[in-house]
Amino acid sequence: MSGFTLDDLEAIIARRAVSDDEASYTRRLVGRGMSVCAKKLGEEAVETALAAVAGTRDELVAEAADLLYHLLVVLKVAEVPLSTVTAELHRRTAQTGLEEKAARPAERRDGA
Numbered sequence: 560m561s562g563f564t565l566d567d568l569e570a571i572i573a574r575r576a577v578s579d580d581e582a583s584y585t586r587r588l589v590g591r592g593m594s595v596c597a598k599k600l601g602e603e604a605v606e607t608a609l610a611a612v613a614g615t616r617d618e619l620v621a622e623a624a625d626l627l628y629h630l631l632v633v634l635k636v637a638e639v640p641l642s643t644v645t646a647e648l649h650r651r652t653a654q655t656g657l658e659e660k661a662a663r664p665a666e667r668r669d670g671a
């Protein structure tokens with residue numbers, strides 16, 4: 560266990576997003592705006608799903624890491640702190656997943 564957390568990565572991304580280091584991928588990505596960041600997130604989600612069904616364990620680990628990084632970038636651009644998302648996850652622990660699904664507005668209930 561390294562002790563490294565998503566909170567640590569969120570802090571790194573926040574620093575790099577506003578840095579003037581031209582070698583920073585985060586700086587470049589954030590500078591391209593939400594639509595590009597969101598597209599990258601979608602691509603990484605698909606690549607993670609593909610790795611889950613057809614890849615090796617190492618490929619899944621690598622794609623999941625890419626996915627979490629890009630999710631944090633999107634949250635940064637949207638100015639949504641990770642703690643807001645984890646608070647929502649914490650709130651949901653009071654009920655089962657199926658109870659939470661039933662409590663959603665009808666338009667968010669479709670799918671698995």
Ligand SMILES: N=c1c2ncn([C@@H]3O[C@H](COP(=O)(O)OP(=O)(O)OP(=O)(O)O)[C@@H](O)[C@H]3O)c2ncn1[C@@H]1O[C@H](COP(=O)(O)O)[C@@H](O)[C@H]1O
Nearest residue numbers: 568571572575576582583584585586588599624625628629
């Ligand atoms: N965890 C990551 C991380 N995961 C994935 N990536 C980058 O995300 C990109 C996604 O992979 P792709 O194959 O789609 O990349 P690509 O074709 O180069 O991407 P595009 O040109 O299409 O945007 C790659 O360039 C990866 O390097 C990351 N870039 C940065 N981090 C973390 O963010 C920190 C700050 O990074 P910099 O801002 O680059 O200093 C790093 O120290 C890391 O901790």
